Amino acid sequence: MPDDATLRELAARQGVCVRPILQHVTDTLTGTTRTVVIACGATRAKVCPSCADTARRLRIQQCREGWHLDHDPPRPEPDNQDDEPENDGQADEYEDTGRRVRSTRRRQDAPNIPRLEVSDRTTGRIFEAPDGKTYRPSMFLTLTLPSYGRVTSEGAPADPATYDYRRAALDAMHFPKLVDRFWQNLRRATGYNVQYFATVEPQRRLAPHLHAAIRGAIPRKLIRQVVAATYHQVWWPNLDEPVHTDPAAMPVWDELAHAYADPQTGALLPSWDAALDEINDDPAAMPAHVIRAGSQVDIQGVIAGTPLADRVIGYLTKYLTKSITDPLHNDHDGEAPISAACRAHIDRLADEVRWLPCSPTCANWLRHGIQPKNPRPGLEPGRCTSKAHDRDHLGLGGRRVLVSRRWTGKSLDQHRADRAAVIRAVLTEAGIDMDDHDELSATTTTPDGTPRFVWTTTHPGDLDGPSYARLIAHAINQRQRWRNQYETAKTRAGPTTPDLSATARSTAAPAV
Known part of the structure; x- marks a missing residue:
């Protein structure tokens, strides 16, 4: 497997977060656990070029949507x-x-x-x-x-x-x-x-x-x-x-x-x-x-x-x-x-x-x-x-x-949700089911009212946890698969489909 520096460079080229945050999610009903990778959300390229580019593209959408209303x-x-x-x-x-x-x-x-x-x-x-x-x-x-x-x-x-x-x-x-x-x-x-x-x-x-x-x-x-x-x-x-x-x-x-x-x-x-x-x-x-x-x-x-x-x-x-x-x-x-x-x-x-x-x-x-x-x-x-x-x-x-407060009437989170909704709509129309982490929501409860999913932070290299190389390699493969699915869905939908491939690279977090 390539070394960490090579994987980091490849991840940046593929739009994958190079310093992901790991969360262990435990399902209290079934007892199963899984590791979820969350993008760091940095806005400076020297920290994480992929997340910084995602944040910039979101601001581009916000600027364009409100300018000529x-x-x-x-x-x-x-x-x-x-x-x-x-x-x-x-x-x-x-x-x-x-x-x-x-x-x-x-x-x-x-x-x-x-x-x-x-x-x-x-x-x-x-x-x-x-x-x-x-x-x-x-x-x-x-x-x-x-x-x-x-x-x-x-x-x-x-x-x-x-x-x-x-x-x-x-x-x-x-x-x-x-x-x-x-x-x-x-x-x-x-x-x-x-x-x-x-x-x-x-x-x-x-x-x-x-x-x-x-x-x-x-x-x-x-x-x-x-x-x-x-x-x-x-x-x-x-x-x-x-x-x-x-x-x-x-x-x-x-x-x-x-x-x-x-x-x-x-x-x-x-x-x-x-x-x-x-x-x-x-x-x-x-x-x-x-x-x-x-x-x-x-x-x-x-x-x-x-x-x-x-x-x-x-x-x-x-x-x-x-x-x-x-x-x-x-x-x-x-x-x-x-x-x-x-x-x-x-x-x-x-x-x-x-x-x-x-x-x-x-x-x-x-x-x-x-x-x-x-x-x-x-x-x-x-x-x-x-x-x-x-x-x-x-x-x-x-x-x-x-x-300004009435530029679009939306918060940045709402703009982010709009981008994700476009991607999901295109994939759904093409018959492709995208991984959905809403099922792991921290607000989901068990019948007795307690949280069903418990999230805990971990780090690459922790005991029984994934290494950084394995984590990034998996994220790169996941991102490539999503991109191929989205390009296929756009082809099926026709030329009127909006080109939001940058959104496809940032809408969900891959699971390891």
């Missing part, structure tokens, strides 16, 4: 949406609670924008051509962040000494807030409930930027006006001069006070609420950071069913399987070596991100002589567990895909 989709249930954050954006608020609010007045250096009552409509206008044909165009929008210094063609700063790494790191950390504020402003300026499918991707210089499919057509002049007028103020304590920089003299946990204290004087550090109250009481206080979008805005009109629409969807989802640092690599797999200048650029930005606070609960506030919100023992500056501090994220700790 000619009717308002139903309002989803609150638990069925996991994409768009709720934020009324009525004021520049402190980011711990909605109770501590500064002035709602706009900044004097920000232009005004129209403010209309937002209707419940989610679809765009209909345009009629001279020949009587009607169109309902949509848009593709790209937003960027401002420049932090001139960069070379490979993305590294031309002069690292003058490149504004601090501002770049803070902008990356608070970019999701700026994007959220932009959609709020755009809805108020247009007067309808603008719906979007957006992805956050890294530029070669490692600054995040936004690609967005927008349902409906909006005047380009108005969009540029909203971009120029959108900003987000971070009302946090001052971030300029850390108080505690010596790793051997960081604030210590006081068990009796349940708070952190100065290592030299023993005095308790100001609480998070006290630090914010001090800012609120100072009429001359300035925000710790203000983030704005860059001046470069790309806007394209897109008509449903055109080649451009398909190209744009591919462009929207192109980098979803990549990490933030991958654009600096020279090949498509992100494995080629990068130049010393680019590596130094990553190191410098990663070091800046490591020590800046990412949220009110971040341990890095101890360096500034302030207790994080909800403090607990064991916090250590520079070791915050938020992914914003990871080298692969470089400050961007939020979601990479942002979808």
